[in-house]
Amino acid sequence: ETGVTQSPTHLIKTRGQQVTLRCSSQSGHNTVSWYQQALGQGPQFIFQYYREEENGRGNFPPRFSGLQFPNYSSELNVNALELDDSALYLCASSSRDGTGELFFGEGSRLTVL
Amino acid sequence: AQSVTQLDSHVSVSEGTPVLLRCNYSSSYSPSLFWYVQHPNKGLQLLLKYTSAATLVKGINGFEAEFKKSETSFHLTKPSAHMSDAAEYFCVVPTSGTYKYIFGTGTRLKVLA
Numbered sequence: 001e002t003g004v005t006q007s008p009t010h011l012i013k014t015r016g017q018q019v020t021l022r023c024s025s026q027s028g029h030n031t032v033s034w035y036q037q038a039l040g041q042g043p044q045f046i047f048q049y050y051r052e053e054e055n056g057r058g059n060f061p062p063r064f065s066g067l068q069f070p071n072y073s074s075e076l077n078v079n080a081l082e083l084d085d086s087a088l089y090l091c092a093s094s095s096r097d098g099t100g101e102l103f104f105g106e107g108s109r110l111t112v113l
Numbered sequence: 114a115q116s117v118t119q120l121d122s123h124v125s126v127s128e129g130t131p132v133l134l135r136c137n138y139s140s141s142y143s144p145s146l147f148w149y150v151q152h153p154n155k156g157l158q159l160l161l162k163y164t165s166a167a168t169l170v171k172g173i174n175g176f177e178a179e180f181k182k183s184e185t186s187f188h189l190t191k192p193s194a195h196m197s198d199a200a201e202y203f204c205v206v207p208t209s210g211t212y213k214y215i216f217g218t219g220t221r222l223k224v225l226a
Binding site for chain 1: 145147154155156157159162203207214216218219
């Protein structure tokens with residue numbers, strides 16, 4: 001069974017740039033969620049995708065957007081990066097027919113200078 | 114609205130002594146509750162989950178938690194700490210439909226030799 005994988009693991013951007021983070025969901029999972037974890041904080045829900053459509057969104061501005069592909073992998077895009085976007089971005093997959101448990105990847109650490 | 118409060122941001126114990134990490138929840142109905150662990154530079158791993166089947170829940174690595182409705186608590190315990198238990202622990206409540214997790218602010222556990 002393949003777990004959740006994320007890429008890249010680390011990246012550095014400057015203010016105003018755009019970034020794309022990628023996630024491959026665990027085999028058999030059809031739902032992907034994205035979380036932002038700032039240093040010293042708990043993860044905050046960004047949004048969730050199910051069957052290629054956004055299915056729930058947290059308190060994040062529209063410059064945070066995403067996609068889910070037919071193979072259930074997903075992308076998180078952030079435009080017009082701000083310093084406060086520096087964080088660990090976690091992807092989690094789950095199955096709608098399952099227990100609701102989320103399986104997390106190891107994250108992508110974004111630093112905005 | 115649902116929420117969780119982790120009462121200690123840092124806990125230090127000696128190896129071989131008991132561990133207690135405290136979590137209180139707020140919910141308008143009987144919730145599901147989870148504990149996740151995050152080791153340095155790693156993703157989040159599910160330790161245990163309460164889904165109303167039994168109030169005392171056993172998890173991995175010797176951890177357990179007891180759901181106490183009268184106290185709105187879901188504290189995590191372990192009889193004897195091991196050095197490998199040093200990590201960040203998160204108490205989590207999923208929202209209705211389980212599509213969004215609400216994380217506590219985390220408790221960093223330090224285990225002293």
